[in-house]
Amino acid sequence: MTKTIRNRRLRYSVVMIAVIALVAVFVVRLVDIQVVQAADLDKASEAKRSIPVTVYGDRGAIVDRNGVELADSVTRYNITTAPRLVSKFQGKLGGTRVKHVSVDTALGALVEASGGDLKTMRQNIAADPESDFAYLVKGLDVKHYEAVVALQIPWVYAVPQSARVYPTGATTGNVTGFMGTDGAQAGLEYAYDKCLAGTNGSQTYERGADGVQLPGSTVTTKQAKDGGTLETTIDSDLQYMADQTIASAAKQLQAQSATATVTNAKTGELLAVADWPTVDPNNVDGTTDKGAFGSRAITDTYEPGSTIKAAIAAALIDQGKSSPTDGTTVPYSRTFPWGGSIHDAEYHETEKLTLTGILQDSSNVGITELGERLTAQQRYDYMKKFGLFEPESAIDYPGQPGMQYGSSPQWDEQTGINSMFGQGISTTALQVASIYQTLANQGVRIPLHFVKGCVTADGKTIDAPDVQPERVVSASAAQQTVGMLQSVVRGGTLNGMEPISGYNVAAKTGTAEVAEGSGGYGGQRIISVAGMAPAEDPQYVVTVTFTKPQTSKFSSGAAPAFRTLMSQVLEKYRVTPSASEAKLYPSTW
Structure with a gap:
């Protein structure tokens, strides 16, 4: 009996020990799940039912001067x-x-x-x-x-x-640039990416076992913020006119490329910066000319040719070294002590030309004869004040050339001479436009610009350019130079251009040789016209350039495009016509 009781107690003890051991295992597992692994398991469970969603902050718009997107x-x-x-x-x-x-x-x-x-x-x-x-x-x-x-x-x-x-497509694609899979790729999109870019936010929502979102479960974890609006000075309608004008002319001239600019002479605002060919930012892959991804008017450098002569003339007058009626004897060519020589574009007998006649006939020999009355340093300083030899300070645009030339001219004697008729120096189309804006604005240069600023989502304007005016030449020197440039239109290299009815126009042509890889010049040219109207009180400056034209390699080939675009500008902005005929200085003495 006693043995039986002892066996029962033993079995009971074994069972109890087993039960206690089993309970202990469950307790340890429970503690592990509810305490040790609680955070990880909660997180994993949350991940199964809580779905994160990115809320995109919209990229800001780029708009023209009238708010057109x-x-x-x-x-x-x-x-x-x-x-x-x-x-x-x-x-x-x-x-x-x-x-x-x-x-x-x-x-x-x-x-x-x-x-x-x-x-x-x-x-x-x-x-x-x-x-x-x-x-x-x-x-x-x-x-x-x-x-x-x-x-x-x-x-x-x-x-x-x-x-x-991009609602305006290729018309403004050269200015706006475009976006790619890796973000901003070109133009203003790239230059002002920080302001335009939105800040993404996030939300989460919960879904049931069937994968369906549970109503009312959305929670915003971070607010999205839209990017700023970039306000430009571009007039999209005028940009379209400029784009169409140079595209048509370039095809007729069989040119490799073309540019056009329209500037408000009183403010330095660029109303149009057109390029041909250009990129359609809605179809970037459709652009085969990789050089069209940006704006040649802003980034491409070239020798300006005779358009630079107006700056030399203004500097001479400003320094009291010459005047519109100042005469000199002008042969067809000049030879220098160091062995170099220059000549005019077309052969002529020795002439007696005034400074006005030199600009009218675009004489290389004549402008150098008078230009040497200034030192090389003086000519360099004036060119630099007109906006040459350095980047456009008020324009933020990728690919703009550095052009850091220093404080003194680093050119040899021949280049010092050639620079007076635009050979041996580099400019952009915008820098040429800057020369003529300065002359049109009574000798005061306002840095050219096409961005007003970026208005952030909270209404603050940032990235406004510095457009501090700077006097380059006296008002009298500028006015006299503009007066002389009327002779270019009335009896000089632009006398074949049909007049713009009711308006006095002042302009200068340029025919620049294109340097070859061997270091010399070949047969290709860059032809251009830069001018302003009305001449007695210039309101707008227009420039056009055509690179490597084939059907006409003379600057007169650029004249029809200049006339068309200037006419459109004067009509669009309802500029008051000239009150009287131009009073021209004598071209000979």
């Missing part, structure tokens, strides 16, 4: 799914009757609604069947997005994103 952001939608949730379901699939819907049927309906590719959808789903994310189709507009939503496929999700559009 040159670049803007629109909402597009990426359609995504969670491959592990892709299965048949019961639904209306855009109809009115609930039915069984297979995966193939659902994907077929999705392709029809979105315009997507069925093969791509299937490949993306099959790539990782247990994942929570895969793209089905990207970049849907509102119409296609609404068609997809109407299908009510439970495992299909729409994610909004911001896309870039």
